[in-house]
Amino acid sequence: MPRLQNDVLIRALLRQPVERTPLWIMRQAGRYLPEYRATRKRAGGFLKLCKTPELACEVTLQPIERFELDAAILFSDILTIPDAMGLGLHFNEGEGPVLERPVSNMRDVERIGQSEPMVALEYVCDAVRLTIRELDGRVPLIGFAGSPWTLATYMVEGQSSRDFRKIKAMLYREPEMLGRLLDILSSATAAYLAAQIAAGVQAVMIFDTWGGVLAHDAYLKFSLEPMQRIVTRLLQDQGECPVPIILFSKGVQNGLTDLATTGCHAVGLDWTTELGQARALIGTRVALQGNLDPVVLYAPDRVIRSEVKKILDQYGQGSGHVFNLGHGIQQYVDPEKVAVLVDAVREFSPAYH
Amino acid sequence: MPRLQNDVLIRALLRQPVERTPLWIMRQAGRYLPEYRATRKRAGGFLKLCKTPELACEVTLQPIERFELDAAILFSDILTIPDAMGLGLHFNEGEGPVLERPVSNMRDVERIGQSEPMVALEYVCDAVRLTIRELDGRVPLIGFAGSPWTLATYMVEGQSSRDFRKIKAMLYREPEMLGRLLDILSSATAAYLAAQIAAGVQAVMIFDTWGGVLAHDAYLKFSLEPMQRIVTRLLQDQGECPVPIILFSKGVQNGLTDLATTGCHAVGLDWTTELGQARALIGTRVALQGNLDPVVLYAPDRVIRSEVKKILDQYGQGSGHVFNLGHGIQQYVDPEKVAVLVDAVREFSPAYH
Numbered sequence: 001m002p003r004l005q006n007d008v009l010i011r012a013l014l015r016q017p018v019e020r021t022p023l024w025i026m027r028q029a030g031r032y033l034p035e036y037r038a039t040r041k042r043a044g045g046f047l048k049l050c051k052t053p054e055l056a057c058e059v060t061l062q063p064i065e066r067f068e069l070d071a072a073i074l075f076s077d078i079l080t081i082p083d084a085m086g087l088g089l090h091f092n093e094g095e096g097p098v099l100e101r102p103v104s105n106m107r108d109v110e111r112i113g114q115s116e117p118m119v120a121l122e123y124v125c126d127a128v129r130l131t132i133r134e135l136d137g138r139v140p141l142i143g144f145a146g147s148p149w150t151l152a153t154y155m156v157e158g159q160s161s162r163d164f165r166k167i168k169a170m171l172y173r174e175p176e177m178l179g180r181l182l183d184i185l186s187s188a189t190a191a192y193l194a195a196q197i198a199a200g201v202q203a204v205m206i207f208d209t210w211g212g213v214l215a216h217d218a219y220l221k222f223s224l225e226p227m228q229r230i231v232t233r234l235l236q237d238q239g240e241c242p243v244p245i246i247l248f249s250k251g252v253q254n255g256l257t258d259l260a261t262t263g264c265h266a267v268g269l270d271w272t273t274e275l276g277q278a279r280a281l282i283g284t285r286v287a288l289q290g291n292l293d294p295v296v297l298y299a300p301d302r303v304i305r306s307e308v309k310k311i312l313d314q315y316g317q318g319s320g321h322v323f324n325l326g327h328g329i330q331q332y333v334d335p336e337k338v339a340v341l342v343d344a345v346r347e348f349s350p351a352y353h
Numbered sequence: 354m355p356r357l358q359n360d361v362l363i364r365a366l367l368r369q370p371v372e373r374t375p376l377w378i379m380r381q382a383g384r385y386l387p388e389y390r391a392t393r394k395r396a397g398g399f400l401k402l403c404k405t406p407e408l409a410c411e412v413t414l415q416p417i418e419r420f421e422l423d424a425a426i427l428f429s430d431i432l433t434i435p436d437a438m439g440l441g442l443h444f445n446e447g448e449g450p451v452l453e454r455p456v457s458n459m460r461d462v463e464r465i466g467q468s469e470p471m472v473a474l475e476y477v478c479d480a481v482r483l484t485i486r487e488l489d490g491r492v493p494l495i496g497f498a499g500s501p502w503t504l505a506t507y508m509v510e511g512q513s514s515r516d517f518r519k520i521k522a523m524l525y526r527e528p529e530m531l532g533r534l535l536d537i538l539s540s541a542t543a544a545y546l547a548a549q550i551a552a553g554v555q556a557v558m559i560f561d562t563w564g565g566v567l568a569h570d571a572y573l574k575f576s577l578e579p580m581q582r583i584v585t586r587l588l589q590d591q592g593e594c595p596v597p598i599i600l601f602s603k604g605v606q607n608g609l610t611d612l613a614t615t616g617c618h619a620v621g622l623d624w625t626t627e628l629g630q631a632r633a634l635i636g637t638r639v640a641l642q643g644n645l646d647p648v649v650l651y652a653p654d655r656v657i658r659s660e661v662k663k664i665l666d667q668y669g670q671g672s673g674h675v676f677n678l679g680h681g682i683q684q685y686v687d688p689e690k691v692a693v694l695v696d697a698v699r700e701f702s703p704a705y706h
Contacts, residue, residue, distance in 0.1 A: 163647075163648070163683060164648070165648060165651070165683065165685070168646070168648035168651075169648060169651040169652070171648075172648065172649055172651065172652035172656050172660075173651065173652050173653060173656070212604075212625065213625075214625065214646075215624045215625060215646045215679075216625060216626070216627040216630075217627075217663075218646070219625070251565075251604065251625075252625075253606035253607045254606045254607075254625070254626065254627065254630065271568045272565065272566075272567065272568060272569060272572070272604075272605075272607070273569070273607065274569040274570075274607065277569075277607065293521070293525075293567075293568045293571070294516075295516070295517070295518060295521035295522060295524075295525065296525055298518070298521075298522040298525065298526065299522070299525035299526050300526060303525050303526070307525075310570075326568075330516060330518065332518070
């Protein structure tokens with residue numbers, strides 16, 4: 001394994017001293033980059049891109065070649081697990097993911113419990129190994145997965161949803177069935193992240209995109225608890241020098257303390273949380289990642305710079321902050337604006353350390 | 354004006370003693386009711402229903418005839434103001450609202466500033482007067498408006514949005530233009546609510562459906578401050594016995610203290626906020642309204658009853674709680690389930706007073 005030349009992300013996640021605030025960007029390998037669009041076209045679609053290790057590696061590296069970012073994140077999708085469980089994933093142009101065979105009864109759940117997704121997911125580990133080799137220690141590679149709750153929303157709804165009627169009806173009508181599905185997904189996700197770690201990723205992140213649609217007690221039981229089990233399992237497996245784990249529950253402003261006590265190393269924040277308040281609440285337990293509003297990247301350079309300064313001020317002095325957007329970068333952002341963001345974080349952040 | 358026979362809502366909003374917890378339901382006059390669908394069909398569409406006082410009155414009363422609710426809410430739409438400003442509102446079946454002439458530059462903003470929406474909105478006051486007469490004091494009538502920020506999102510985006518890219522780009526690129534638009538909307542909304550009050554509504558609510566998409570400081574400036582101006586203006590106009598004002602910023606879990614210090618009488622909560630925590634934070638200043646997850650109404654009766662109990666337990670003993678869903682009732686709910694909800698609140702809540 002090549003030695004890391006830039007480990008500022010890892011140190012910040014472990015709240016060790018750093019000389020500046022590290023920066024990476026959710027969906028940094030994505031549609032706003034013309035070189036990404038070209039590779040995707042060549043691949044013949046998003047899913048082919050995910051499933052072809054050479055191409056996944058290529059697009060993972062694209063933002064690293066272009067910008068001085070402090071981490072790469074594996075190009076993939078959270079729905080690789082449901083896909084590997086046989087639910088029939090495809091992406092309709094401009095419409096988001098569709099699962100052809102959604103889960104609607106206990107027979108479906110048990111069938112999924114008997115699937116062996118890790119066999120089909122070997123391509124992800126291949127992509128990790130190839131990307132680690134190509135990165136050659138320039139920056140760490142982050143692996144990731146969706147949270148069990150978030151995966152379950154797609155698996156039960158069959159697609160993106162506005163009201164999450166089917167899965168939430170299942171939650172209130174048949175909580176045992178949902179619990180069984182989440183058990184299966186927790187085990188599969190823990191195994192998936194462990195395999196990514198074994199293949200070489202130096203940090204992992206769990207994206208709980210839809211935790212925020214739940215009532216607080218339902219969030220704790222159906223979103224947080226399955227993530228807790230994954231964290232516990234990953235920490236057990238790793239001993240003294242664990243790979244840092246980042247948890248991100250989008251839209252969950254009042255679950256931060258609960259997230260911070262799972263044993264994870266860092267909590268991701270969307271842009272609606274005030275970073276200083278979050279630090280006061282949980283900053284002695286975990287590092288914080290975030291949280292510039294992605295839409296700021298449509299603003300003039302001076303506004304981007306002042307909003308970056310505002311985020312750094314909110315966190316204040318000391319390590320434990322990883323700069324990021326509060327959600328994925330949008331496809332219509334001009335890549336030049338990302339350069340402005342990178343420069344601002346590089347220029348302003350040393351004063352905070 | 355007929356004297357109120359049931360004023361438990363008004364007393365709870367003013368945190369005066371009550372013998373049970375009042376209940377009303379957001380969108381209680383709506384598509385889940387077959388009699389509503391029949392009237393809407395007869396009217397020839399949603400907007401015609403809003404604009405015909407006799408029909409608006411008819412559907413406002415439908416849930417009151419069917420269930421023992423403690424308030425009626427005027428049947429209308431938050432987009433009546435942009436419509437009256439000449440933006441060309443229509444509803445495409447199953448797609449939500451569209452404004453044909455969205456706001457995109459300062460000329461548009463100034464043209465809107467010169468419109469006189471209250472002339473076109475007289476039909477709303479007619480509907481209020483008629484409904485007050487037909488209610489004959491059985492329960493209070495709640496008037497409402499959208500928050501200036503929420504109206505502005507539709508006026509700039511032209512329709513519902515997932516990422517609010519246009520309005521948020523305006524916020525970061527041209528904050529003065531957005532500020533001017535929000536000024537105009539604050540004045541118009543204050544005049545609109547004052548007119549509803551003059552016509553007879555006994556409480557008003559401001560729906561800030563999209564405050565939750567903003568970063569905290571942007572929320573304070575662009576969503577909360579315009580609402581603050583409306584509250585101040587309404588309180589000034591009314592003297593000793595003000596009509597209670599309810600503010601509801603959906604998805605804003607960490608703006609509760611700010612909402613509670615506007616001078617409003619009550620804060621609405623979506624289902625993601627734990628009611629007991631909210632009471633500890635702001636319950637000495639304001640009443641709280643909410644917050645059962647609307648999806649609970651798809652559950653078996655025993656689950657609805659236990660979830661009602663949970664909400665009552667979370668708030669605890671004493672006045673200052675108005676039972677409601679955390680968001681509008683969904684169209685696929687069986688009306689029988691609403692009866693279960695009403696019965697549960699009527700049966701369980703006296704023990705808390």
